[in-house]
Amino acid sequence: MRKGQWLAFDATLALCAALVLSVVLMHNAASHPSTGGDLALERAGYDLVNAFYMDPALGQRVAAALKVRGYMNETEMGDVNATLGRYAQQLGVKRVEMQVGGGQAVVAGASMLPATEKATFYATITLNGGAENRLVRLALWK
Amino acid sequence: MxxxxxxxxxxxxxxxxxxxxxxxxxxxxxxxxxxxxxxxEIRADRIAVLRNVILQSHRNVTQQNELAWGIFVQGELAPSYGLDAYIDYSKAPAKVVILDEREGMRSEFYLVN
Structure with missing residues (x-):
């Protein structure tokens, strides 16, 4: 090889090295750890908690069931599931889960799809004028 | 060259x-x-959600059960959100303070049915 060709070869190698360096640095910058939360899920959570109180088919339905027999039967769970599924669709989330007092859980939405982000919210069911209070966990997956 | x-x-x-x-x-x-x-922003949102939950659930609370409900809110509901809540019944209407010690945020409102 002539000296000129060696120089061209050197230059090409150096450029390749610079490109590799750039790609590595850019990749490091791009793969910065995530924020640990998702604002869209937060907004959806706010709306779902609000709907839990405002929509008679959710909070009031669950409260009525708990007041009468202390748990939800199959029909009530099916109705709540359908309502939650509708909200999951409207809010643009893959899955919504509602659990009353660490007991019965209702899962709605496409549970087969892989869900990435999750946000958990809490509401309360007030029974007997506040003498009994149950914590309701509402979880959303994106 | x-x-x-x-x-x-x-x-x-x-x-x-x-x-x-x-x-x-x-x-x-x-x-x-x-x-x-x-x-x-997420922490601020959580304060807004907790405030909404407290106000909405308080609508169904009778005067004689205020204390039981208040204990539940301060002891179970607020810690679930990673927040602190204090209810001051010495004022009428009762005043609620939600505190986020981690972010240094605070929200105050009154329990008006």
């Missing part, structure tokens, strides 16, 4: 490397700032 070209090439590569490194550092700093802003 050839030596001069090679020297220039090395200098250019070094400069490109420094610029790329600086760009990556700046991008990383911007990402950090964005992550902080989002985390703050």
């Amino acid at each position: 050839k030596k001069g070209f090679f020297g220039m090439l090395v200098i250019v590569i070094v400069i490109v490397g420094i610029m790329t490194f600086n760009y990556a550092q700046t991008k990383s700093a911007v990402n950090d700032a964005n992550a902080d802003a989002v985390a703050h």
